[in-house]
Each structure stands twice: as C-alpha cells, then as structure tokens.
Amino acid sequence: MIFNRIRFKIDTEQMFVKGESGMLNIIHVDMNAFYASCHQAKDPSLKGKPVIVAGDPKKRNGIVLTASYEARAYGVKTAMPNFQAKKLCKNAVFLKPDYILYVKMSERVMDILRRFTPIVEVFSIDEAWLDVSGCERLFGEPIEIAEKIQKVIKEELGLPCSIGISCNKILAKMASDLKKPMGITVLYPEEVPEVIWPLPVEELYGVGKRMADKLNSMNIKTIGDLANIPVEFLEAAFGVIGRQLYLWANGIDESPVDPGFTKGEKSMGHSITLPKDITTFEEARAVLLSLSEQVGRRVRKKNFVGRVVTLTMRDDSFLTKTRSATIPYTNTTEDIYKTAKKLLESNWDGKTPLRLLGVSLSGLTRDFEQISLFPHDEKLRKLNKVIDKIKDRFGENAVYRAGQKFERDEVKIGFRS
Incomplete structure (x- = not known):
C-alpha cells in the first residue's frame, strides 16, 4: 500500500474553504x-x-480498452491500436x-463500500x-476506513483500488488519481495550488x-x-460550465454525496x-439493451413495477442530457428498452460522440400483477421471469438477448476502466 500525505500552508481565504482535518x-x-x-x-x-482487454483482438483495427499495470509498464495505453500494443x-x-x-464484480465492490456507510454514490462501474461522517466510532478515522476498504476489497475480490480522502467530492476524486495502483492519498484544500494546479488542464474532472x-x-x-482566470471570462466563453470548471480548479465543490435513492424518490x-465514444445508433442500442436488462432484472427482483423511463446521455464535452417518458406500469426489459430507444432516437443525432449512457425506471410501486388487456404483455412478463430464474440458477451467461449477441460477438463497444 502507498500512503501519500502532503501538507503546506497558504492563504485559505483564497480557496473559500477550510482545510481542517476534521x-x-x-x-x-x-x-x-x-x-x-x-x-486476473x-x-x-x-x-x-x-493483460490487455481489447475491442477486437482478432482485427488489426481493434483498440485497447484497458490494460493491466503489467502491460502499462511496456507503454501500452487505453485507445492504442492493438497492433501497436x-x-x-x-x-x-x-x-x-x-x-x-x-x-x-462492480456490484460486489459497491456492497463492500456500503458496509462502512449507507451514504455511497456510485459514479461509474x-x-x-462515500461520506463517512459519523462513522468514526465504528470504523475509525477516514484514513483507517480507507485502509480497511482497500484491504477488504483486495482480500475478498482480489481487486486493487486507489482511494482519495478530502473535504469534498472533487478533491477526493483528484486525490485518488495521484497514487496508483493501491494508493491512499489525503488531500487538504490548502494543498491545491502545489499539488493540483501544476497538472495539465485535461486532468481536471469535466475537461474532455x-x-x-x-x-x-x-x-x-x-x-x-x-483557476486563476477571472470567472467572468470563463462564463463568457463557456457559460455555466465555465463557472463550474473554475470552482473545481480551485478545489471548491458543494455537491453532497448522493446515494440516489432518497425518501420520496423511488427509482x-x-x-x-x-472507454471509447460511440457514434452510431447500432452501438448505442446495444448498450441500452444491456442497461435495460439490468434495470429490469433489478426491478423484478424486488417485486416492483414502474411507469417513468429516463434516458441519460453525456457527450464527449461532458454535456449531460436527461429525457423521460411515461408509460403504463411495467417491469419488462422489452418495455424499458423500447422506451429508452425511442428517447435516444428522438434526442440524439447519431453523430455527436457519447461517453455515457444511463437508463432508469421510476414511479415505482409494488408489482400488483395487473391483468393485461393484451395477452402479449402477460407473455412478456412471464418470459422475463423465466429468464431471470435461468440466470439466477446458471449465471448471467446462461441466456442473453439477440441484441446483446451483437455486443458480444462484434465487440464494437466496451466500458470504461
């Protein structure tokens, strides 16, 4: 384990935030x-x-999606052509x-994190x-919690992770990037000018x-x-995004850690x-089908139905759009996917590079086994439950949908590591 702790003093009024260890x-x-x-x-x-995970290892034009640290030691990088790697x-x-x-594996990691605090915001796979306020009596100070998390994930799953600790989300994220692999870095806000400011601007979250x-x-x-450009200049050039980047560059972030399932919200x-931007409807649909299957399985497992499907899209400039549609209560993968696909086709030109896609089902209520006026709907509900049972018994690879076969066989998409 690598433990990096750096401190120095500057005028904290310039940072607008305090850097006390508490x-x-x-x-x-x-x-x-x-x-x-x-x-591994x-x-x-x-x-x-x-180890190199590649878009299509058999094709010369395939690219590296991610590489183990053993491969990175040879200079292999993400998005590098396979032949070069x-x-x-x-x-x-x-x-x-x-x-x-x-x-x-991601679900198991997140389950481990929730052992230490219920306030966990899943940012990506x-x-x-984590907000560990008030967890000291159970698990110790934040550095002790970080060490325990790192140890448990490594022992139970065999996976390495790096951890950042700070007073807000943006600094904690920047800190986790400073020491890899298996690093733990504590970053105080007063350290931002010395530690963060010298980094290339593209290393700031939000800068594509x-x-x-x-x-x-x-x-x-x-x-x-x-950080030292007048905020008015950045707002004039980039609008609200310019102001946000200015705040992040100065280590300022007031957003709370949001578990995403608060009281009054059911989704x-x-x-x-x-790992690589997608620019075709074919690729995007394959991703949406996988996401819709995950959402459907999760909703069905907890005996819910929902009526609001929401699509989230983030392009390569970090502009995020969300679009929703209300449908009759459902929990079938087909209904979720069909609605998400319509939202995609109505709100994306099929060209602007997409780096994130998300699907959610909200307006949830307990599955009341409503009697459908259309026999086909009832057949779909039963079919989904049968597929769930097969996967529960024999694993996720036991059965998959035709659209997912494209994703598996063609391997034209991948996921960020």
Whole structure:
C-alpha cells in the first residue's frame, strides 16, 4: 500500500474553504485497471501477466480498452491500436471484454463500500464516493476506513483500488488519481495550488479532449491557469460550465454525496461510462439493451413495477442530457428498452460522440400483477421471469438477448476502466 500525505500552508481565504482535518470526511474509491483486474481475479493464472482487454483482438483495427499495470509498464495505453500494443508487449494476453463479469464484480465492490456507510454514490462501474461522517466510532478515522476498504476489497475480490480522502467530492476524486495502483492519498484544500494546479488542464474532472483543446488554444495549459482566470471570462466563453470548471480548479465543490435513492424518490437505474465514444445508433442500442436488462432484472427482483423511463446521455464535452417518458406500469426489459430507444432516437443525432449512457425506471410501486388487456404483455412478463430464474440458477451467461449477441460477438463497444 502507498500512503501519500502532503501538507503546506497558504492563504485559505483564497480557496473559500477550510482545510481542517476534521472536515476530511469524503472518500473516493477508484478501482485500478478494473476490467483487466477482473479477469486476473477470475483466472489466477493471469495474475502478474500483462493483460490487455481489447475491442477486437482478432482485427488489426481493434483498440485497447484497458490494460493491466503489467502491460502499462511496456507503454501500452487505453485507445492504442492493438497492433501497436502487440509491438510494445509481445507476451501480452489479449482478452475480449466480459461486461457481465464487470457488472457482477462492480456490484460486489459497491456492497463492500456500503458496509462502512449507507451514504455511497456510485459514479461509474468502477468508482464511488462515500461520506463517512459519523462513522468514526465504528470504523475509525477516514484514513483507517480507507485502509480497511482497500484491504477488504483486495482480500475478498482480489481487486486493487486507489482511494482519495478530502473535504469534498472533487478533491477526493483528484486525490485518488495521484497514487496508483493501491494508493491512499489525503488531500487538504490548502494543498491545491502545489499539488493540483501544476497538472495539465485535461486532468481536471469535466475537461474532455475538445474542452482541453479549446482551453489550450486560449493559453490555458494547466489547472492552475484555469483557476486563476477571472470567472467572468470563463462564463463568457463557456457559460455555466465555465463557472463550474473554475470552482473545481480551485478545489471548491458543494455537491453532497448522493446515494440516489432518497425518501420520496423511488427509482432504479444503471449507467455506464464507455472507454471509447460511440457514434452510431447500432452501438448505442446495444448498450441500452444491456442497461435495460439490468434495470429490469433489478426491478423484478424486488417485486416492483414502474411507469417513468429516463434516458441519460453525456457527450464527449461532458454535456449531460436527461429525457423521460411515461408509460403504463411495467417491469419488462422489452418495455424499458423500447422506451429508452425511442428517447435516444428522438434526442440524439447519431453523430455527436457519447461517453455515457444511463437508463432508469421510476414511479415505482409494488408489482400488483395487473391483468393485461393484451395477452402479449402477460407473455412478456412471464418470459422475463423465466429468464431471470435461468440466470439466477446458471449465471448471467446462461441466456442473453439477440441484441446483446451483437455486443458480444462484434465487440464494437466496451466500458470504461
């Protein structure tokens, strides 16, 4: 384990926040090389070997989706063409992505995090924030909690993770990136100018490639450059996003850790951040079908039905859109997917690169086994339950839908690690 703790004093009034140790109650957990690590955990013979999860290992134009740290030591990077990765690391083990494995491992990771606090916000398949306020008597100070989390995940799942600790979400996330793999970093707000500001601007959360290129063209090269530009200038150039980036660059983030299932809100959903932007309806539909299947399984397992389907889309400039539609109460994968697909086709041009998709079902109530006026609907409900039982007994790979077969066989999509 690597433990990094850096402190120095500056004028804290400039940061608008205090840096006292008692406020360091936000933890960010980031799984290391998650997809490659999942394969290594599942197959012990892969441990210590350079593992590359690739879009299509058999094709010359395939790309690297993620690489284990053993492969990264040879210079292999995400989005690198397979042929280039093979030249750099001749003894690499190339594997196709196994989305079901990643989802199952992710769920187990999140279950472990909830042992330490109920306030867990799942950010992506391999990242989450925790608010550990008031957990000291049970588990110790935040650094002790981080050490316990890291140890339990490694011992129970065989997966490495890096952890950041700070006073808010943006700084905790930035801290978790500072030491990988298996690092634990405490970042105080007064350390931002020395530790965070020298970093390239593209390393700030919310700055994608297009935004970085635009900022660089304005001679804003580092996070410090961004933090010291007048906020009015950034607002004029980028609108509300400019102000948000200015605050984050200065280590300011007032957003709470949100578990996403608060009182008065009943919804279940899944989202995924992709390792490579998708730009075709065919790819997007395959992702939506997988997400709809997950949502449907989860809703059916808890004996709920819902009537509001919500689609979330985030493009490569981090602009997020949500669109919803109300339908008759349902919990079938088909109804959820069909509605999500219509929302996608009505609100996306099929060209703007998408980096995140999410599907949720809300307006939940207990499944009252309503009598359908259409026999086909009842057949779908029964079919979904049969599929669920098969998967429960024989595993997620036992049966999958035709649209998911495209995802498996063509391997034109992957998921962020």
